[in-house]
Amino acid sequence: MKYSASMQRITFICGFLLSYFISAQEISILDMDTREPVLNVAVYNLDKSKTALSDNNGKCDLTIFDRHERITFKHLSYEVRKVTKAQILRRGGKVYLTIRAEQLDEVVMSISKWEQQRKDVPQKIVSINSRQVAQVNPQTSADLLQNSGKVFVQKSQLGGGSPMIRGFATNRLLLSVDGVRMNNAIFRGGNIQNIISIDPFNIKNTEVLFGPGSVIYGSDAIGGVMNFYTKKPVFGESDSTSLSGNAYYRFSSANLENTLHADITFGKQKWAFLTSTSFNDFGNLQMGSHGPDSYLRRSYVTTRNGEDGVVANQNPREQIPTGYNQINLMQKIAFRPNKIWDYNLGLHYSETSDYARYDRLIRPGNDGNEFQSAEWFYGPQKWFMGNLQIDKKGQNKFYDGLKITAAYQRFEESRNNRDFGEPIRFTTKERVDAISANIDFENKKIGDLRLYYGAGYIFNKVNSNGSQRNIETNTLSNAASRYPDGSTWQTAAAYINGEYKAKPNFTLLSGLRYSHVWVDAVFDKTFYPFPFDTADLSTGALTGSLGFSWFPRANLQITWNGSTGFRAPNIDDVGKVFDSEPGSVVVPNPDLEPEYAYNTELGIQKNFDDKVVLKGAAFYTYLVDALVRRDYQFNGQSQITYNGELSNVQAIQNAAKAYVYGFELGLEAFLSDHWSIISNLTITEGIEEEEDGTDSPARHVAPTFGDFHVIWKNQRLRTDLFLNYNGEIAFEDLAPSERNKAYIYATDSDGNPFSPSWYTLNFRSQFSVSDALKASLNLENLTDQRYRSYSSGISAPGINFVLGLGYRF
Template sequence: MKSCMVIYMYYYMQPTTYWKNIAVLSGLLLAAGMVHAQKKKPVYQPEGDTSLQEVLITATKFPERKRNVVQKVDIVSKDFIKRVNTQNTGDLLQATGNVFVQKSQQGGSSPVIRGFEASRVLLVLDGVRMNNAIYRSGHLQNVITIDQNMLERVEVLYGPGSTLYGSDALGGVVAFKTKDPTLSKMAGKTVVSGNGFVRYTSANQEKTGHADVSIGGQKWGAIFSATYSDFDDLRMGNNYPDKYPNFGRRSTFVQRINGVDSIVKNNDDRIQKFSGYQQWDILGKLLYRPNDKQSHTLNIQLSNSSDVPRYDRLQDVRNGNLRFAEWYYGPQKRNLFSYTFDAQLKGFFNQLRITASYQDIEESRYQRDRNNLNRQNRIERVKVGGLYADLKKNWGRHELHTGIDLQLNDVRSRAFTLNINTGATGSLDTRYPEKNTYNSLGIYAQHLFKFTNDKWVLNDGIRVQSTWLNSTVIDNSTAFRPFTNLKQNPVGVSGNLGLVFIPVKNLRFNAGVATGFRSPNIDDLTKIFESSTASRQLVVPNPDIRPEKTISPELGINVKAGKWLRFDASVYYTWFKDAIVKDKFQVNGQDSTVYNGVKYQTLAAQNNAKAGLYGFNAAVTLVPAQGWELYSTINLTKGTYTRPNGTEVPLDHIPPVYGRTSLRYSSTVWSAEVWAMYNGWKKIKDYNPDGEDNAQYATADGMPSWATLNIRGQYQLSPKLSLQAALENITDRNYRVFASGFSAPGRSIIVSLRASF
């Protein structure tokens, strides 16, 4: 596997004149770190989690050793988060080399797990599900509203997670855990600690500042944090593939001059004009632990942003010229309030956790065609109440985890036009019906049995969930909705069954099968959406779709040879039944309609496909000497679906082969790392013709393969002060990640100064 990864990198990285200099620079940095550290004992911090004794929370909702869990789970530690030093949480997931991330604009990141994206991947934050009634099937940016600088850890569960988490967890679950206050271990003593940093990135002139402080007594504790980031327009790379010398260049843009929308030449076409934005995040936690048996946690999180330009749409062309004068998301607001009670019990159950949560989310979209004075304004407000009650029972070699999950979603959608000169407003079709509710109630049980020889562990579980959806249309005069009131009450059943076999201490096999389901939400059933300017497709509502279902078997192996080698691999297949895909659709017996004065082909979400996905993931870690580490990963996913007429079509959201390779040296005061990120080709024939693959933002042949070479280092200036520096995309490669309408950063310098007390 290691040889395959090296060959793959060599083939795709296309050596340039930079390589020799970079190799020398990398060697000098690594050698300098080794020499400097000879006076002190090196500290080895392995990549990710290397021990099967590592404790998981995602896979069972209560702490459980990784060795006992059938499904593949990766842990992203706080040390990794600090070291990779990314600008947002989406970039953090991508930095693992095991999660694919799509971007439509700089203020966006949409994780893809095993060929599933957006509403088919469940995001969980401090035990509270983030997916709500309007999570869409295309690409989402909600993950960036999580402040990665306050994360204690991230757990990525691959494959269906519906048994524990219900609807939406088809591809997997990404669970984020934020930091807790630190309590004092001595009565009468208060512990105060904190962290802060400032960071600058040259590619987008990023300026970020963060500070957090924790205050704790023996029973009470509090932690507070604030992060502010300012991102300017991003500069793409200037090293273009020979066949595509103009790919992604931003040659012109629209600017309003003397009351006229004018097409203006971009003086530097590597600058992605109108991609900058600002974001700020605030977190506060209060912890009360009266004794070792109980704890109470109050959690408050606020995230907000400036307007976020939808960069890909600002490139859209109609009749040979740029179409839009404006296209941006309004401030993305996410407010979370939760209370969690943890207790150890003396009755039948041993542990109890209750979490009550409330979320208030606002999203908005604003667009205006060039030379049209009327700006379209669409605003969505989502309020979500959640109640989770989870119990754990241990008896003998058995563990039982059971609980209930109640979700209450209220969605209000409004829309209007605004004349930018006169301020006059007018009617406009809403993205969703004006009033919507989307509620669910689920009950689950997850069981583990550890056989007497400690070599076998059985995992099994089941969940039943009911969903109630109600949408009411108040004004249908400007919409294409074939209903005034829509109700659905689907019931989803899911389960899992698997075995772990550990014949010897450092060898582990796992085999299992899990099912998943996703109930159609407000976005699936009722949305009106202009899918593509280039192909002139309009997505219209379809009230007749049913829940999606998956069955996914998985095989895995974990090998550890002493302290110097670890190898992990998994292979899976997913049967995707009643898959909701966008396909041709008729409205009033017609397969096209006029919308905003333009004729469009109509599409709608439909359960008209049977799909199959398969793939594998492999990772190898080598530790040739103390302090050194070579880590490499590779991921491959394939997927197609069959239409009712028997034709086979590529499934959307399927990334090309991708991965990451790094060489790192760490000591007590110095560390250095050279790493590469790489993606294979996504040929145009493998794009979904009607989905969300965004062929219009690729080349005529598809999305070219790419690789970047990068280097970073950290120096401990003092016990409480450290300096981080990185040079990313050293060859200044111009590239886009598959399905993205936004080019990645070119060569960039990142400098951070961190302090703690």
């Protein structure tokens, strides 16, 4: 018996050691930045007599290789890696691959909400992955889009960033986070800054869809869609536990920025958790030395002992006040009980401090005052989202994939302003509660036809109140709210989208969507004698798209797409009361209809021996029943008193048509393994046409803009010397509403406002000290130009030194 027991123990130990030895030969091949598995990696020795391939989990068995044999890891999308098996085993059995800079993202999700080959998509899509985010090292997500070279961004203050795409902006663009619509019932036609609530450190991938996306996304997706996909927690391998994290610090000299970020992910085989936090502290922004003197901040308002005064600015290049701080938190929980079901819960929270609206603080005053406002600031901008997503894979009679998404969002914002020398500070506070539910299906069983279909529902409730405080007596009283308190906006929709591969080199995409929108608002007549009691809108919209992607040759792609988009009136259109521009007040208009866009786009891409890629796109969009701000009558009056100022009455109306057209050009040249060139150029023109036949330049048409990058890289160092350029918009090409804001523009030789052209020369570098430690050094605006982007009320940074340090464990 003793002998038998001893033999059993020896057998067990030998078996354990053997299983350990065998398992030790199995390694994981992972993406250097995302830590996700890389499948289909070719693994071979020097003479290729021994080969292996990584599986869907990035696993690969190295048993056939000798311990000190040099092994090559090769994948189309990644840099070649050579290392011995002994080195791999000493490093925990993991091999990290670095993606090739020239590798285009082959899979996109913005067209159907499901993964599709990018080459089969007829619409222009720009993808920005986490590596590019790290290379750009942006302060905010608005800066991330701007640094792509393909999206124009306007800023009214440091705490802002309003993208413009193909002549459209604000509530004619749709913003989405992890598949959940961020646009709410009070997204306005004026510039918005909700995009800064998205933490760039948490972005895994961003996709910008150019042109209408209403078939999938419904109302507001006229000019484009910006999809932000945040990072996911990583599951552990087998029964093991995975633990990893990041810590990051960033400093920027132009506004004395200090940013701290940390995240940690913990994973088991079925459960995974990701916790992330970021804190930003921004000081006042310094503008450049060389440019229009009218941009200088020579003086500003201070309030002492209840009295307003104007003091000289000791440093006119310092834009006082522009600084603010912000915190971003994210918690992800993932549960994967088997290979069929995935459950993902995402919790996001963002909050800013108070921050000044700088363009209002430099506005000249009436009655001989140097400034109109003594105070004009936004209260904390808060955003919370709880998002539950359930994914199912596997065979079913009607679908191959199922996604259910349910989300709750809460938005809070406020506006606070007080005129110079006046004791009353007016405040409006808004809160929007938004719930949404979507169900999406993918069907791949119908031969060469793939179908995507689904339905969704969104409900928004708006709470709004107004108050006024006497800063001398500190008394608080009620005032008019910005929106009808308790108003609601809701929409229900269903869609179907199809992808048909007619030939291996020819793919057709088409889709239809019907959306219905309801608006319900009750107006409070306490402060304004509205000539109506309610706004009760019920409108429907049918939108569609049709396009193709054709490869007449393997190195030549031609795409065409035709699509329609719409935007239904929201609470901001129907029920807002606010001062839109100096001397004007916008009042509610309950008689509105949706606006519609008709778009066509032609694209071409030519690949020259994988060394040079040329891209071009031409587009044309026609907008009818455009919702625009125009003069209006309120109870028969063209002027009313608002916040103590006699103002012209305006309202949002279906009062115009518009057309926008333009060209987008791109160049990618891979000169060697180390050198490459990337360049982009966007040219856009747009006209708004009134009902009486007169026309004027469209407000949100950006000037010609572009960039040119010269990049050098090796395994550890990446450098980027680049030029950013913006063209001029002359006075005659400024929209009438922009001409009324002459104080934010330079002055031409005739004394008229205009937006000058500008350029900046910049340098970026990123160095991998080790696999764990990375450092970045950026020098922006090397020639210290003083400039303002078109329609922006704040000047851009002057020469700017940016340092970043990141550690991964």
